[in-house]
Amino acid sequence: MRADEKYLFARRFAVHVGVDTGKAFHKLVARGPEGRRQPPFKVLVNRKGFEEAHAHLREMFPNHGPADFLVGLEFAGHHGYTFAHFLAAKGYHVVSVLPAHTKKAKELEDNSPLKSDDKDARLICKLTGDGVFVPFPFLDTPYVELKVLVTHRHRLTVEQTRFRNRLQTILDLAWPEFLGHFTNLTKRTPLAILERWPLPQDILAASPETVLRLVKKVSRNHIKPTKVRALLASARETVGLMDGADQRRDEMKDLFARWRLLRAQLDELDTQIAALVELCPEAERLMTVPEIGTLCAATIVAELGTPDSYAHPAQVLKLAGMNLVGRDSGLSVSGRRWQSKRGRPMLRRQLFLLAGRWCSPRGLMRNEYVSLKERNGNCKTKAVAAIARKIVPVLFHVMKSGDGFDYERYYRNRRRKDAA
Numbered sequence: 001m002r003a004d005e006k007y008l009f010a011r012r013f014a015v016h017v018g019v020d021t022g023k024a025f026h027k028l029v030a031r032g033p034e035g036r037r038q039p040p041f042k043v044l045v046n047r048k049g050f051e052e053a054h055a056h057l058r059e060m061f062p063n064h065g066p067a068d069f070l071v072g073l074e075f076a077g078h079h080g081y082t083f084a085h086f087l088a089a090k091g092y093h094v095v096s097v098l099p100a101h102t103k104k105a106k107e108l109e110d111n112s113p114l115k116s117d118d119k120d121a122r123l124i125c126k127l128t129g130d131g132v133f134v135p136f137p138f139l140d141t142p143y144v145e146l147k148v149l150v151t152h153r154h155r156l157t158v159e160q161t162r163f164r165n166r167l168q169t170i171l172d173l174a175w176p177e178f179l180g181h182f183t184n185l186t187k188r189t190p191l192a193i194l195e196r197w198p199l200p201q202d203i204l205a206a207s208p209e210t211v212l213r214l215v216k217k218v219s220r221n222h223i224k225p226t227k228v229r230a231l232l233a234s235a236r237e238t239v240g241l242m243d244g245a246d247q248r249r250d251e252m253k254d255l256f257a258r259w260r261l262l263r264a265q266l267d268e269l270d271t272q273i274a275a276l277v278e279l280c281p282e283a284e285r286l287m288t289v290p291e292i293g294t295l296c297a298a299t300i301v302a303e304l305g306t307p308d309s310y311a312h313p314a315q316v317l318k319l320a321g322m323n324l325v326g327r328d329s330g331l332s333v334s335g336r337r338w339q340s341k342r343g344r345p346m347l348r349r350q351l352f353l354l355a356g357r358w359c360s361p362r363g364l365m366r367n368e369y370v371s372l373k374e375r376n377g378n379c380k381t382k383a384v385a386a387i388a389r390k391i392v393p394v395l396f397h398v399m400k401s402g403d404g405f406d407y408e409r410y411y412r413n414r415r416r417k418d419a420a
Helices: 003-011 047-060 081-090 099-104 106-110 117-129 141-174 188-196 200-205 208-218 225-236 245-277 281-286 294-304 313-319 345-358 366-375 380-401 407-419
Strands: 015-020 025-031 041-044 069-074 093-096
Touching: 015 117, 025 047, 025 117, 041 047, 047 081, 069 081, 069 117, 081 093, 099 106, 099 117, 106 117, 141 245, 141 294, 141 345, 188 200, 188 208, 188 245, 200 225, 208 225, 245 294, 281 294, 281 380, 294 313, 294 345, 294 380, 313 380, 345 380, 366 380
Parallel strands: 015 069, 069 093
Antiparallel strands: 015 025, 025 041
């Protein structure tokens, strides 16, 4: 809905409620048909506190049922989600007030930068009644489960990056030459070598034949003996620090043990995500699009939910924070535009990665990518970001149409645009 439509939608409700959420308690302010905001009410984050809040609202406005209430919540991270679902189960209509809107409107309340829970709750109540909110995403069961799994997997991948950086830091001190032979420490071969022989003195204590056999087995004979001999030579001539060797060895062993557990958890999550994708028809349709695998489709669907919630691809772009903004006021007119980046970062990241694959030498939009790169001063990032925006209508159509990706139709439309 546009701003005017949201304002008219908010006017349909007799009572507007603003909730400033927190970890231990929430603050609630309600405004009835007479237009006067009631004193703040403290809501404890437990069953008793939620029930008391429900009873408090019914007591203040006995002539109105839950369907007459529009409740706006400003979420503090994940705090407030339980209260939102409790209210929705009781029949209240729940929306979300963005913290950015509350922050910008704070001084309009009392011409003061003062921040307090009571003031925030009163301001959220006012913004809710004025239609300054966004819909709250209530998802069906498979989509909720998919979102939980995708978010969990993303956090594990972040943890995996931390493990890799920590391992690289240790090697910078103990065996800096190792990174010249294996630039990617997440591959099987370098991990197997370091798990077996964490430090250069450890690999030198083993026979060269033992090292060759291990590398040949793990790499499936892809790494030649000359590279292994060069690795051994670097271990003999290393400039790494020798003091604290026992402590560094123990630290690396502990790091590898936790890394093995993390990889096992990632494999288990991938299995669960693949099973849930089969229950989401939108994800299966997305997987017919070139370069979209199980994880990519799962992330897009988990962030978007059902496509019926959106009427136009522009809404998806705004949700991802990929809508263009700029300056156009008076004489301060700038032709430059940039992405707002106020949406969901995981969705934006996944679309950008997908665009990168479509911009590869054999990608579907390679020609457009080359043309955009030339027009933007050979800047690859801007070109890929522009391609990511162009991909959204294609994905939106695939999700809503009920059919898979149609290669013939896609290339037919591309030829028509090129001819024009």
